[in-house]
Amino acid sequence: MTALPLIIDTDPGVDDVAAIMLAAASPEFDLRAVTTVAGNVPLDAVIANAGRSLALAGCSDVPLHAGAGQPLVRRQVFGRHRALGTFGDDLMPVAPVATSGRSAIDVLIETAIEAAERGQPVTVCALGPLTNLALALVQDVRVAAGIDRIVVMGGALSALGNRAPWADFNMLADPHAAASVLRAGVPLTLLPLEATFQVLVTEADLQRLERVGSLPARVFARLFKASDRSDPARFGRPGGPVHDALTVAWLLWPDLFRTQDAAIGVATTGEVQGYLHADFHNIGDQPVNASVVRAVDERPLLDRIIERFCALPDPAGTHEAAAL
Amino acid sequence: MAPAVQPRRIIIDCDPGIDDAIALLLAFASPELELRGITVVSGNVPIDLTVRNALQICALAGESGLAVHAGCHRPLVREPIRGLFSGPTGLGKLDLPAPTRPAAAQHAVAFLVETLTDAADRGAPITLCTMGPLTNLAVALRVSPAIAVGIERVVMMGGAYQVPGNRTPVAEFNILADPHAAHVVFSSGLPITAIGLDASHQALSTPDRVALIEAGGGALSRAVGDLLRYWDRGDPVRFNGPGGPLHDPLVIAHLLRPQLFATRAAAVAVELEGALTLGQTVPDWFGQTEAAATVDVVTEVDANAFYGLLAERLASGRRRVVA
Numbered sequence: 001m002t003a004l005p006l007i008i009d010t011d012p013g014v015d016d017v018a019a020i021m022l023a024a025a026s027p028e029f030d031l032r033a034v035t036t037v038a039g040n041v042p043l044d045a046v047i048a049n050a051g052r053s054l055a056l057a058g059c060s061d062v063p064l065h066a067g068a069g070q071p072l073v074r075r076q077v078f079g080r081h082r083a084l085g086t087f088g089d090d091l092m093p094v095a096p097v098a099t100s101g102r103s104a105i106d107v108l109i110e111t112a113i114e115a116a117e118r119g120q121p122v123t124v125c126a127l128g129p130l131t132n133l134a135l136a137l138v139q140d141v142r143v144a145a146g147i148d149r150i151v152v153m154g155g156a157l158s159a160l161g162n163r164a165p166w167a168d169f170n171m172l173a174d175p176h177a178a179a180s181v182l183r184a185g186v187p188l189t190l191l192p193l194e195a196t197f198q199v200l201v202t203e204a205d206l207q208r209l210e211r212v213g214s215l216p217a218r219v220f221a222r223l224f225k226a227s228d229r230s231d232p233a234r235f236g237r238p239g240g241p242v243h244d245a246l247t248v249a250w251l252l253w254p255d256l257f258r259t260q261d262a263a264i265g266v267a268t269t270g271e272v273q274g275y276l277h278a279d280f281h282n283i284g285d286q287p288v289n290a291s292v293v294r295a296v297d298e299r300p301l302l303d304r305i306i307e308r309f310c311a312l313p314d315p316a317g318t319h320e321a322a323a324l
Numbered sequence: 325m326a327p328a329v330q331p332r333r334i335i336i337d338c339d340p341g342i343d344d345a346i347a348l349l350l351a352f353a354s355p356e357l358e359l360r361g362i363t364v365v366s367g368n369v370p371i372d373l374t375v376r377n378a379l380q381i382c383a384l385a386g387e388s389g390l391a392v393h394a395g396c397h398r399p400l401v402r403e404p405i406r407g408l409f410s411g412p413t414g415l416g417k418l419d420l421p422a423p424t425r426p427a428a429a430q431h432a433v434a435f436l437v438e439t440l441t442d443a444a445d446r447g448a449p450i451t452l453c454t455m456g457p458l459t460n461l462a463v464a465l466r467v468s469p470a471i472a473v474g475i476e477r478v479v480m481m482g483g484a485y486q487v488p489g490n491r492t493p494v495a496e497f498n499i500l501a502d503p504h505a506a507h508v509v510f511s512s513g514l515p516i517t518a519i520g521l522d523a524s525h526q527a528l529s530t531p532d533r534v535a536l537i538e539a540g541g542g543a544l545s546r547a548v549g550d551l552l553r554y555w556d557r558g559d560p561v562r563f564n565g566p567g568g569p570l571h572d573p574l575v576i577a578h579l580l581r582p583q584l585f586a587t588r589a590a591a592v593a594v595e596l597e598g599a600l601t602l603g604q605t606v607p608d609w610f611g612q613t614e615a616a617a618t619v620d621v622v623t624e625v626d627a628n629a630f631y632g633l634l635a636e637r638l639a640s641g642r643r644r645v646v647a
Contacts, residue, residue: 068466072400073504073596105467106434134400135463139433141371141397176401176504183403268401269597 003030004123004251007111009067009104010244011039011128012049014081014227018245018305019127020050021216024057025308026252032111032122035065035104039128039173040079043069045086046128051097052087056216058315060095067104068131071174074273079169080162081227091223093215093315108136112146121148123251126181127244129170130154134177137184147186151247154178155192155264155276157292167274168193171266175274178266188290190264191246192276195257195293199246199301200239201229208306216312242305249301250293256304258295261288331358332451332579333476335439337395337432338572339367339456340377342410342551343481345418346634347455347572348378349544352385353637354580360439360450363432365395367456367501368407369414374456377414379423384547388425395432395460399502407497409555409568416554418547436464440474449476451579454509455572457498458482462505465512475514479578481571482506483520483592483605485621490569492603496521499594500603507594510605516619517578518592520605523585523622524569529555531566533631540639548638577630578622584633586624591615 006029010016023029034054036046043066051064070076084091100107108124115122124147126133133150137143154170156162163169171178182188201224209221229240250257262278263286278292334357338344351357362382364374375394382390398404410416428435443450452475454461461478464471482498483506489495499506510516529552538549555568563569578585590607593615598604607621 069469070466072466073507103437103467109431131466135466138396138398138400138459138463139431180401 004028005030005032005115005120007033007035007108007122007124009035009037009124009126009128009132010050011037011041011046012053013040013079013127013244014084014223015242015244016127017053017223018220018242019125019248020053021057021220021312022245022248022305022308024059025312028252031059031062033063033065033107035067035108035132037067037104037128037132038069038076039170041082041085042078047099048086048097052092052095055095056093056219056315058313063100064098065102065104065107066099068135071129071131072134072176074175077163077173084227087223091226092219104132105135108132109140109143112136112143113140114146116142116146121146123148124150125247126150126152127247129174130177130181131174134180137181144184144186149187149189150181151189151191151250153191153196153244153247155190155278157192157194157276157278159192159194159197162193164274166272167276171276172274175266175268179268182265182289189250189259190290190292191243191250192292195296196241196243196246197235198296199241199298200235200237201242201302202239205302205306209309213310214312215314217309220309245305246296249305253301253304256297256301257293259291260294262290262292263288264290264292331356333358333360333448334451334453334579335360335363335436337363337365337452337454337456337460338378339365339374340381341368341374341407341414341456341572342416342555343570343572344455345377345381345415346548346551346570347576348381349385349548350573350576350634350637352387353640354576356580359390361391361393361435363393363395363435363460365432365456365460366397366404367498368410371395371397373414375427376423379425379427380415380420383423384420385544391428393430393432393435394427396463399457399459400462400504402502402504405501409557411554416551418550432460433464433467436460437468437471440471441468442474444470444474449474451476452478453575454478454480454482455575457502458505458509459502462508465508472512472514477515477517478509479517479519479575481519481575483518485518485520485522485605485607486623487522487525489604490521494601495603496605499605503594503596503603507596510592510594510619513616513618517587517622518619519574519578519622521569523574523625524571526625527570527574527627527630528563528567529570536631537635537638540635542639542641544638544641573634574625574630577633581629581633584626584629585622587620588623589617590619590621591617592619592621
């Protein structure tokens, strides 16, 4: 089986690190590029975090590209865990970080057009605000044809929001980009909060990563604890979600996810700016434009993710991290 | 004879469109301008046609070496709307030969980023003349914010400031066609000269003025005469007679003869939320908002002098300075 050509568009973010690690640990993917966008933290911090994450996962050779530093239209907001900023040296091993010098948006455009011409469209996991994808899709009509599917972490249907009462962070941070991408005619799989809230990493899981795992697994456990994602009052049990990692997991193990087609859109105006609405029953007579994840088989999924994390080798030249 | 002063470096971003086509011909005939390239955007007609029209107008004027860069194929967020007055091809009934060359390989946004970055590095900023929806410039500013340093000024056709709109009761077409892009440009802090309907509705293509242009006699004067005949709105109630408002050539005329225009400084915001007012340009004349007054809004134009300049340049056949 040939590896799936994949681009990760990301704004790390702790759960973004999990997505990058899972992709890196999976031979099913041909990870072509990591494109960065301002989101959870400002762009400089995003780039530093993404570069260190790639190095941690043994993927320093994957090109890293700097993308949009601000949303299309609205005033900039950052994520709830912004205080983490650039991951400290005590949390994430230091590694040299170099961007390509090319714009992430240009890379998305060129990669997609070339992929379309070769008849081998790429898949994009979109883990942050959709600014880069919107700026790429609006420029050239051939870009859409070169993207096989966009797997988006975003939206809050019944779970309601995490950054506003009505919106998840990614939709809230750039609702105009989201609305633009949803109109682009690219097949899309959506992982909204009620799906990602179904997969909670527990203390026992973290202990397993620390005990059994290699350096990447241990670093991830430490990062996860530092961001304190547990919210028993909301989730009804202990543990914290790994939102973005589920986009990569869906590509790997779709059998563990139940999806439902819907016509989805995002409010760009008014009091609920950033609200993602999904019509599962053709009430609005709009064409279906997304496959929305409704249910996830939590335990086998977490076991498989942890298994992949634990199999990641220690990255080369990590002596400075030996003290961990 | 060489112009007395250094020609002004410009890029024209357009969506031809009859009035865009006339603006291009005026720019070609103006040695005061050094045209670095043409970028084209989806607007009056879809991108394939705006590109084709730009290439055809270049060929008509013998500008076969001038790069035409195809730009964005749709607005930033909203669905496209099209112009109502340029006909299905975008050039009325003007019948021009098919283009004999393709558009440049480089995308309009990539060209803007590269050229303006270079202009910033060399300390030689460029004036951007925009005549269509502002998608290309907005995307370029978001892809590469540092290009702002390479922009001397944006001279824009767009907006309706103290007069009603032309596509809705309050919105002008170029702004309405991509209001989000207009927001990006107006909120950028760039110095802007905004030539809106306030100006162009003072510059009507009356039969006398069309006759003045046609009296030039050459191929360009005849072609513009044909375009302006098609441009007649047939709406004497709104325009007090035959003719139509000649929007885009005012941008070039402003570069050539700023003394023909009166302006007033304001901050300008674009309405993005209103059900009735989407795309309205809202000028702050009296400093009632926190925003800086970065926009010189054109309030008056000497229309007779403008048409005299246009007729003279089209007739003279003088050539622009080649970059």
